Structure formats: structure tokens, C-alpha cells
Amino acid sequence: MKGHTLHLLAALLGCALACGPAHAQGVYRNTDNTNLGDASEGTYPIPYKKPVVAEVTAQLQSIRAFMDRATPTRVVSKRTGQPIADLKTPVADAIFERSAGDYGIQVYEMGVVHSGLIKAAQVTGDAGFTSMTRRHFQFFNDTLPYFRAQEQKFKLERANSFSRFLDPRSLDDSGSMCAALIRARFAKVGPDLKNMIDTCSDWVYKRQFRLEDGTMARKRPQEVSLWADDMYMSIPALAEMGRLTGQQAYFDDAVNNVMGMSSRMFNPQLGLYTHGWHANHQDAPRFYWARANGWAVLAMSDLLDVLPKDHPGYPKVLAQLRASLKGIAELQSGSGLWHQMLDRNDSYLETSASAIFTYVIAHAVNEGWISATTYGSIAQTGWNAISTRINSLGQVEGTCVGTTLASDMVYYYNRPTSVDALHGYGPMLLAGAEIIRLVNNPAFEIQHKVRTYHYLPKGGQTDYREHH
Template identity: 85%
Template sequence: MKTTMLAASIAVVLGCTLACGTALAQGGHYRNTDNKNLNDHSEGTYPVPYKKPVVAEVTSQLKSIRAYMDSATPTRIISKKTGDQITDLKTPNADAIFEPSKGDYGIQVYEMGVVHSGLLKAAEATGDKGFTAMSQRHFQFFSQTLPYFRAQEQKFRLDRANSFARFLDPHSLDDSGSMCAALIRARLAKVGPDLKPMIDTCSDWVINKQFRLEDGTMARKRPQEVSLWGDDMYMSIPLLAEMGRLTGDRKHFDDAVNNVMGMSKRLFNTQNGLYTHGWHANHPDAPRFYWARANGWAVLAMSDLLDVLPKDHPGYEPVLNQLRASIKGIAELQSGTGLWHQMLDRNDSYLETSASAMFTYVIAHAVNQGWISPTTYGSIAQAGWVGLSTRITAKGEVEGTCVGTTLASDMVYYYNRPTSVHALHGYGPMLLAGAEIIKLLNNPAFEIQHKVRTYHYVPKGVKTDYNKHQQ
């Protein structure tokens, strides 16, 4: 009894939920409880709870994140001056704003788009429609308040001070792509009201107004006059893919594939299988910095595209091959905790949560979709979740996420970006990762064998020659 209480107490300190249920050895390291003989001298200890995840535990962790997000994101209009709620939605008020969220989790920012996509995936994986209740609340709020804030803008010309500025007059891919993709997914899943006016505005920006290179690749005019950001693969490609699915117009699929190829041609290093964070047209041979989250955005974008891209599209195989090459490069750099480093090729940089969650999701999803081998990659995805589970607090906060980060030109900046539980970038990817791990654990195409103190994802019907002494 005392040992169990001690284990639970230490688990909380380490940021693991109490659902971990894993015994701890001396020095604060975990023993694998799937190994029945804990006195086995051939069995080591681990810095994370190395074991096969349990669906009920993963579901509980996802529910804690959902509950935290739900409590931290109010949907009310208040006076910026007084803080009082504004209920009159007929008379525009120049002082009216969205009530700020607890922890600065903006309800229309691109990171929240990933949260909604993660909630949709969690509802699908668990069968619990309660996961989408927050999305329904947010989207109903948007539907009710869009006319009010449009009238506010017309009367007072607040421009970027208007709480609805991103969807009244978007200025960037960050304003539009990620959240718009989530709105389309919710619309097709019949979650919340139909937000066609928001979808039309933000998709128009991405498709028709965003600055591009001559070959159609999405680009920015910062920090240099013509630059590419790896981040923008996610800020544009999933939206284009979802527009193709929504409208049936193949030109959007063509555009999405073209952007995968255009970005990859300039950002992807075929030697190490990684994306550099950025590229500058006037300085294409600049040093390359392999920031983890940029790689996360890249593989997440390709994965999302393949989910809806028709298999007879000429771009399907090139995109799939690019994703496979990226997954291989990323997988080879997983740390001994299951997480990945802030700078992927620098193991003296800190272990970062949001990118690790994206990698875990994409690898697990690729296994579940049959894009990559479960034998090769199943245990890598499992190990990723094992590490991520220690980053979820008892309150449902997600720890260890790098805050917002620009495209920089020196390593010192990337190494020293702070982490915070208020960095929204970690919450959506964590929901995605947990949901996909549940699907991985339930996947009928293979069995997860615990042999020689580790895990093997073996396709059904495949026989191995482990004997009865190799348990």
C-alpha cells in the first residue's frame, strides 16, 4: 500500500496522470509492469512509464485535456473597459470584445483550429460525442456573434482590434488556414452550426490572396522579402485538401499537392530526412535549422492531405513517398524518453511536447492507414505516447510546449524559446496523438506482442519463432 501511494505521488510530480499505474524503481525511474518478474536483472528501468498503453487510461487523459480546455475558453462578449458582459447584440459597441480566455488561449487562433480537429478525432476514436461539446459551444458563439462584430467594424472601423478580425478581413495564412480546415471538418461531421460565411472568407484568402512564388508555392514577405516557412505547410495544405473534399473540385487537390512538392523541394533535406524551418529566395544557401515543430507541421499537413486526396490523383504517390521519407528521418531521432528534441538533430536541446505529439499522431495514423509498416513503426508511436503521457498534469494542462516561435537565423534563439502550459500549440496535437493511439491499440490488423521485455507489432497471420522462454 505504501509503495502504491509513493508511486502515485511521484507520478504527479513527474507530470504523469494518476492513471499511469506503473511501478517505480529506485532513483525515480519506471519499471515496465508488463514484465511480470520485477526482480529480473535483465530488466532495466525507464525515464517514462514504458508499457503498452491502456485504452481507458488514454481516454481518461484526453478527457482531462478536454475538460481543461473547456473551462479555460469562455464564450462571452464583454466590455474591454469594465469587464461587464454585453448581451445586447443589436447595438454595436466599440468597446466590445471576446472575453479573454484563461491562459491566453484565443478561440479563433490557428492553434485552436488544431484543438477542434483533435476533439473531432477523439470523439471518433472513443465514441464519446462529449468530446465535441466545446467545439459546438465555440461554433455556436461564432454563429451568433459574427453579425454583431461585422456591424461593429462597419460602424467604428476598429480593424485588427475587432475580435472577429481574422474572419472579417484575414491578413495571413495564420489567420485563416488551420481554423478554416477545422470548420470544414466540423461542418461535414455535422458538429455545430453551418459556418459557411467564415469558411468562404478564410478559404478565399488562402486560395486567392496569399502571396505565392511563381510556381504557386505559399510564401511570406517576412522575415526577408521572399521566404518560405515549414509551418505554412499546415497553415495552407489541409485547408486546400478540405476544400477539395467539400466542393469536389480537383483544382484544390492539385493546389495542395503542388504546395507539398514546392515546399519540400526547397525545405526538405534528402540526406537526413528533415525539413529546415525556412528558406529565403535571396539567400537559398543559408544555414539550416531543423526546428521540431516545423517538421511536425509538415508531416501533419501531408497526413491530412492523404486522408482526403483521391487515390487516383497523380499526386497521391509522390505525397505518400514524401511523407514516408519524412517519417523515417524523424523516427531515427526519437530520444530515449519517446519524445523528440526542440532541434531535432541536437540532442542537447530540450525535449519538446507539441512536435512530439504531432510525430506520434502522424506515425500512429500512418500505421493505422497502412501507409507504413506496423512492424517497423508501431512501437515507435507507442513509445511516443509513453513519453507524452508524462506531460499531462492532473489538471489536464499540457507541459513542455515551446511558445510561439518565428523563423530565425541563429541557433541560440531556438534553443532558448521558453515552454509553457499556456502555449496552445501543444493541446491539439496531444488530443490527436491520444486519439490515434486508441485506434492503434484497437487496430484488428495486427497484434501487439510483448516479447523479450519489449513490444512487437505483428500483422495478423504472421508467425514468429519466439519460443516459450522468450516472454
């Protein structure tokens, strides 16, 4: 009985610590308030301040440097690990040298990294941000003939390091990297990889399994399933192909997929996307996984960046993005991060989705799609929160590992986090670059008044004379 009582007391103490008041004192004081004697300032769980461009840039550079170190570009023997110098005569065990973490150089997550590096270079003016992109893409250019010959000779299929571009089989294989390759081409970063662009765009546009109305679908985990993730795995590639070719059909397809996905997976009452939809169970319980919502809003943001404003689908996509961002913004936690399951405050605070939300909200403010009045401060605190997840090595902590479309909360709640999960690195680069644009945006003034921040349109007049 005594042992049972001790266990009960320990459980109650644990709950008190874990479920304590949300206003518990933090370790950060707002450095923008120079009155050290201001007892009303309080402390925060994250740095509560206006982001400093030099500090943000330094954090982005640390991520870039880590990614550069962590992603070798060499052909080696799978058996011995030794470099293979002869790229004329293929051998069966030749592979891309593996990285220390789960950082495959042709996976969809790396496409987001390259897009983030290109964005960082554009915003900062530092071409060094794209040095890794140049290296990776030059490596692809140099080794594609070798791995194509290897496949013809040995028929390795998925064991071939270049399989995603020799034999693509999914949107994951194609979409994200396709968009990154096109963006690099426009930015004149690396060699012209038109042959790879042709392969990946062909899969997305012509070969991916779809519903009868053209909405991108998968044959897993049910016979006909939709994944909110696939908004990002398809729509940006279609949008970039529209920009590259000037063909409206690509833009039409991208818009139709926004609307087709949203009509089935978006909950207008909550302003959130459920992770998936099954044709054989259309009224299934919904699971509002954060990163799926991130991929959805990132896809719409990327589309609006290149979609002609006179396209008939432009106002529809913009309205859908605005509805989604409102739902997401209202669920930001008191720490500035968002929860793994957006509507479940007892699920953990997750980095990659929080970074995507921070980027898209900041970008939407900068582009004038949403008002800076409230969203500016939400993006600012989002960056302040996610920046604490960048460690001294340039690694991004707290990112949920790869997650399939599931049908129970236990699975989503207990997905591990890892610095080896590549999903957090690209969004962090995008978010930091966009925050630099935000704090430098001449369209509004960021005022620090009454211990908080107000994004005031330039020329706006306020009156604080009644405030003591």
C-alpha cells in the same frame, strides 16, 4: 583563486549531472512484465508499457475539460470586463472575453484543438468531446453579425475580436481554422458556418502571397520567404475544400504546395525540413526546428486522408511523407520525446512536436502508409512519453511558445515553454485518439516478448524456442 576553484568544481559537477550517461535509471518499471524478480527488466524514464485505452481516454477527457474551462465564449467590455448583453447595437470596446492563458478562440492553434476533439469523439464514440466545439462555433454564428457591424461603425481592424474572419491577412488567420470548420461541418458538429468557410478558403486559395510556381510564401522575415509551418497553414484547408466541393483544382494546389515546399526546404540526406527558406539566400544554414517538421508531416497526413487515391499526386505525397517520417523516427530520444532542434541532442525535449510526430506515425501505421513492424513501437513509446506531460489539471506541459522564423540557434534553443502555449493541446488530443486506434487495430498483434514490444502482422509466425 579559491573562489575560482570552487566555481570550476561546481561547473564540472553540473556538467556531470546534466551530461551523464543516457542509460541512467528511471522511475518506471514495465507493468506488463509480471515477474517482479526479473533483474533484466530495468527501469525507464517514462512508462514503458502497452497503452491502456481507458487510461488514454481519461487523459484526453482531462485535456478536453481543461480547454472547456479555459475558453469562455462571452462578449464583454474591454474596459470593465462586464458582459455585454445587447448584441444589436455595437460599442467600440466590445471584445471576446479573454481566457486565462493564451487560448484565443479563433487562432490557428485552436483549429488544431477542434480537429483533435472531433477525432477523439470519432474514435471513442463520446460526443462529449465535441461539446466545446459546438459551443465555440455557435458563439461565432451568434456574434459574427455584431462584430461585423462593430467594424463597419468603428473601423477597429486588428482590434476587432473577429478580425481573422472579417479581414484575414495571413495563412495563420485562415488555414487551420478553415480545415477545422469544414471537418466540423462533415461531422455535423455545430451550426453550418459556410460564410466563415468561404472567407478563410478564399484567402488561402486566392489571396495569399505566393511564388511564381504557386508555392505559398510570406513577405517576412525577408522580402520572399517560405515557412515549413505554412504547409499546415494552407494544405489541409485546400484538401478539405477539395473534399467539400469535389473540385480537383484544390487537390492539385495542395499537392503542388507539398512538392514546392519540399523541393526548397526538405533535406533528403537527413529526412528533415529546415524551418524556412529565403529567395535572397537559398543556400543559407539550416535550422531543423521540431514543430516546423511536425506541421509539415501533419499537413501531408491530412492531405492523404482526403486526396483521391487515383490523383496523380497521391504517390508523390505518400513518398514524401514516408521519407520525412523515417528521418524523424530515427531521431526519437531515449525518453520517447523529440528535441526542440531535431538534430541537436543538447536542445530541450519538446512536447508539441513530439505529440504531432506520435500522431502522424500512429496514423500512418493505422492507414497502412508505413509498416507497423517498427513504427508501431515508436508511436507507442511516443505516447508513453508525451502522456507524462499532461498534468493533473489537464494542462499540457513542456510546449515551446510561438516561434518565428529565425537565423540563429541561440533563439531556438532558448524559446521558453509554457502550459499557456496552445500548440500542444490539439496535437495531444490527436495523438491520444490515434493511439487508441493503434492498440485496437485488428491488422496486427502487439506482442510483449523479451521485455519489449513487437508489432506483428496478423497471421505472422515467430519462433522463440531458442530463447532462454
